[in-house]
Amino acid sequence: MPHEALVHEIRRFNRFYTGLVGLLDETLMQSPYTLAEARVLFELGRKPRPSDGRVGLLARMFHLDLASAASELAGELSLAPAYLMRVLRKFTAMGLAEMRDGPENGQPVLILTERGKAALVDLEAATNRDLARLIVKLGDKEAAELSDALNRVTRLLAAAGM
Amino acid sequence: MPHEALVHEIRRFNRFYTGLVGLLDETLMQSPYTLAEARVLFELGRKPRPSDGRVGLLARMFHLDLASAASELAGELSLAPAYLMRVLRKFTAMGLAEMRDGPENGQPVLILTERGKAALVDLEAATNRDLARLIVKLGDKEAAELSDALNRVTRLLAAAGM
DNA sequence: ATTAAATAATTGACTAAGTCAACTAATGAG
DNA sequence: CTCATTAGTTGACTTAGTCAATTATTTAAT
Numbered sequence: 001m002p003h004e005a006l007v008h009e010i011r012r013f014n015r016f017y018t019g020l021v022g023l024l025d026e027t028l029m030q031s032p033y034t035l036a037e038a039r040v041l042f043e044l045g046r047k048p049r050p051s052d053g054r055v056g057l058l059a060r061m062f063h064l065d066l067a068s069a070a071s072e073l074a075g076e077l078s079l080a081p082a083y084l085m086r087v088l089r090k091f092t093a094m095g096l097a098e099m100r101d102g103p104e105n106g107q108p109v110l111i112l113t114e115r116g117k118a119a120l121v122d123l124e125a126a127t128n129r130d131l132a133r134l135i136v137k138l139g140d141k142e143a144a145e146l147s148d149a150l151n152r153v154t155r156l157l158a159a160a161g162m
Numbered sequence: 163m164p165h166e167a168l169v170h171e172i173r174r175f176n177r178f179y180t181g182l183v184g185l186l187d188e189t190l191m192q193s194p195y196t197l198a199e200a201r202v203l204f205e206l207g208r209k210p211r212p213s214d215g216r217v218g219l220l221a222r223m224f225h226l227d228l229a230s231a232a233s234e235l236a237g238e239l240s241l242a243p244a245y246l247m248r249v250l251r252k253f254t255a256m257g258l259a260e261m262r263d264g265p266e267n268g269q270p271v272l273i274l275t276e277r278g279k280a281a282l283v284d285l286e287a288a289t290n291r292d293l294a295r296l297i298v299k300l301g302d303k304e305a306a307e308l309s310d311a312l313n314r315v316t317r318l319l320a321a322a323g324m
Numbered sequence: 325a326t327t328a329a330a331t332a333a334t335t336g337a338c339t340a341a342g343t344c345a346a347c348t349a350a351t352g353a354g
Numbered sequence: 355c356t357c358a359t360t361a362g363t364t365g366a367c368t369t370a371g372t373c374a375a376t377t378a379t380t381t382a383a384t
Contacts, residue, residue, distance in 0.1 A: 013312045
């Protein structure tokens with residue numbers, strides 16, 4: 001297969017997958033979070049996030065609940081730091097996240113509150129439910145095939161461009 | 163493979179692919195078009211678009227260059243009609259698209275102008291170039307494997323949810 | 325330890341994207 | 355022909371996201 005044809009193949013796939021993801025986005029629309037907020041929420045849920053050294057001043061001085069690790073998160077999600085800031089602010093305002101003193105060096109860490117964790121669980125449940133609907137009709141063999149194909153795509157594209 | 167595991171697999175893939183598409187979006191950022199505009203442009207380029215019966219008034223009465231087919235396009239791209247309207251307005255203002263009387267029934271049709279077509283060609287060239295960079299390191303065999311995997315994903319997911 | 329240079333965080337003002345609801349025009353049925 | 359229905363269109367508004375200027379924080383040099 002010539003590479004030019006593959007490029008068109010990928011474009012076709014992009015159109016398809018964009019549409020599919022659009023459907024899933026509607027799940028998020030139901031929730032009280034924007035797409036960006038949901039992504040941040042997922043990301044915060046993934047791991048506790050020690051801020052690698054630098055920490056917000058206000059957080060320390062005035063015990064504000066808002067924190068750093070902004071740039072790390074921003075990089076992973078490719079959101080502008082300024083915008084991420086607003087999301088984190090909103091989260092702390094909603095009581096979903098807060099600064100806590102970290103266990104070891106006392107460095108503040110931004111983590112989800114219990115309420116934040118609950119919100120995350122809800123959101124994951126909703127998206128899982130919708131994803132499950134996408135694949136409900138697949139037999140075991142087809143499910144395995146899909147999984148395999150997704151892994152292939154990832155492996156082949158990850159190897160390449162990034 | 164249990165379906166629950168597959169759901170997680172898909173989520174992982176979503177994260178990966180979203181990041182990848184993010185890279186491609188930067189191509190568009192370079193261009194003078196927004197993401198939505200680019201999508202509309204691609205879509206307009208795909209086929210001439212006979213407006214299935216109904217046609218904008220102003221377009222007829224005052225020979226404004228702006229047209230209908232709004233809802234059809236809006237559906238395919240899942241953009242709100244009102245927003246699509248603005249994009250089309252902008253395009254006609256930029257001289258990229260215009261209303262012409264259709265060949266058969268004289269019904270107005272929204273089409274790209276020469277300048278619009280040129281813009282589309284440029285944009286496609288840019289995105290193709292960036293896509294090509296993604297796969298440049300793949301050998302022929304791997305390219306074929308990727309193409310195959312993309313088709314499998316499409317087939318298996320299209321069969322399912324939509 | 326002090327301070328200067330460099331980098332990260334934070335904010336407010338601004339721009340652009342997208343939605344909503346009201347309004348206008350076109351169509352089709354009686 | 356006219357009325358009901360549907361689509362197209364617009365302006366006002368809300369929310370998302372960016373930018374540039376400011377303020378903290380760190381690092382390294384003295």
